[in-house]
Amino acid sequence: MDRTPANRDQSPLRASQNPGASVPGSSAVIAALLLFSFALFQGLGTKNARDFFIYRLGAELAARGENPYDVAKIQQHVAAAYPEDDENTKQFVANCGYFLPPLAVLAFLPLAAMSTVAAKVCWAFVLGIAAFFIARLPGLLQPSGSPPLAIIPRSVVPLLLVLNPLTLVVVFVGQVSLLSVGCIAAGLWCLDRSRPYLTAILWVLPFMKPQVALPLIPLMWFLAGWRPTILLVVLVVSLNLAGATVVGGSPLFLWDYVEHLSHTHKMVGYNRAELNPSITSWNRLLFTAGGPLVELTAVTTAAGYLVWLGLVVGRVALSGTRPTASWAVAVAAVGSVLCSQVLVYELLVLALVVPWVRDLFADGWRLRSWLAVGLMAVQLIPQNAMAKMGFSFPPSLGVALLAVLVLVGPSGKGARER
16 A cells, blocks of 8 residues: 655755764764875775875876876886886886876866875875765655664664775775765755755766766756856856966866876776776676777766766656656766766765665665665676685676666655555
8 A cells, every 4th residue: 555655844955954864973984084094004004095095196297297198108107116026017007007087187286296105194184074974875865854864874774885995995096986976976966955056066076987976067057046057157267277277387287187088098008997896887788799899988877877867857757746866866977977977986986875765664664675775785796706605796887776776766755555
């Protein structure tokens, strides 16, 4: 028997915070401190976080008037910093390069101006702050009047979101995924408190990987309206132009970067769908299933996003109800890793699906809820660990199944299963 709950708010964003339903600060603080400690150890006690070395190196080269997009120069510096004669290091040196947009150069300039030790400490602190906001995701985007969270989503889920194999691997290799998802979560926290313009500022940093961050633009429009959306777009464009000026002496260097990326990005084996089973996008799934090889370019990535947007708009039209904020965020999250050719590091963005899964449980959709939990949990298992256990579950398959589940799942306040 179905019934419609009378106490569920119909607006996409609640007008005010519901303090009783939020994640306690203690759980988020504990998660953040543990993550900070792990990141600090990786920075100061090991020679890991190699991608962070490259990102900081790109800013250092730009500050010295050198071109960070010179792949041979980057590989030369990396080889000097990591002279170990093992196969893993050789593969890393042969397949590395600096590919982030000029905006990222500006973001890493403060770290490039510090000593190496100070930069690593600062980076660990930033990751700890990002972890704090990720840990608060279970309490975000709740309708007014929602009951307090149960003990597991309130105390256990925040720790699992931050302290899991995928998150620790991201810190281990020095990727920016944790920072990006932390900024998105912090932006959602600001939206919960009616601070959309601060959200726009926070959502600039995820555009260090624009192919993943692109869904934030329509998401901002849906959640906060056109003014904050325009601010976000203006900031992203302006900071890229400013970064291009720092790197190449002119804002027009941004076009040179786009051309450079189209020629060199696929020279790195890690970025090719035919060679890397860790790629999450639809084209890797198509190739694995025996279909044609499609290496995503800017054009095909944009085309994929347009198809996904069309499916989302069609789903909303069929439902006849305004989507909830949590569903809109989930749609943006799964779309970003389904439509852009990225590695498993970016699967951290799936943490943004948690508020929607929480609402599924609250509205009684038990089967869908546990399917979503299972599909998200399996993405946390490293591929080599799966191989040792004798099974394989490609990341692209998990992403595609979760995308379908979100797309066809409850998108608004409505029927309640019993």
